[in-house]
Ligand SMILES: [Zn+2]
């Protein structure tokens with residue numbers, strides 16, 4: 001990634017809005033989670049603290065420095081509250097990164113099941129390039145919330161529009177993580193689950 005990171009800015013905007021409309025209990029739990037992750041209490045999460053959390057919760061694949069740097073868009077070398085909320089969104093939304101350019105696929109993205117070793121995930125421009133290179137229509141769109149006409153169609157013929165990426169959701173936690181951080185993380189998750197249940201149809205939101 002070079003230049004300005006629009007994806008991370010949009011993600012930051014999104015989590016800010018979700019926070020704003022979250023119940024007070026979920027907001028408190030979010031701050032509790034951030035404070036527990038900020039082990040030395042200096043108000044920002046260092047790479048060391050970031051990695052410690054990810055490894056202990058079984059998200060080791062996200063613990064490289066690239067993601068930390070991208071989240072830390074303001075270059076302060078530490079994650080603020082909104083950057084940690086963005087991280088949480090990335091972990092829980094189960095949305096993939098573009099196979100080609102490695103951008104986080106926050107909005108509608110495309111999946112190729114036609115090539116060996118797939119599925120592969122693409123952003124819009126990489127999808128066009130991929131289809132062009134492969135000489136066919138390899139990529140199918142994955143909608144955040146399928147348009148109504150797509151949903152009706154999917155019930156009868158086209159099941160591709162409802163395709164959801166099958167990344168493993170059952171994470172195994174290794175022993176040795178900080179128990180207070182784990183407790184804060186679980187509390188945050190539970191508060192969000194309660195909030196989502198209260199809203200009812202909020203399956204697509206994390207807060
Ligand atoms: Zn891409």
Ligand SMILES: [Zn+2]
Pocket residue numbers: 112113114115130134138139
């Ligand atoms: Zn393909």
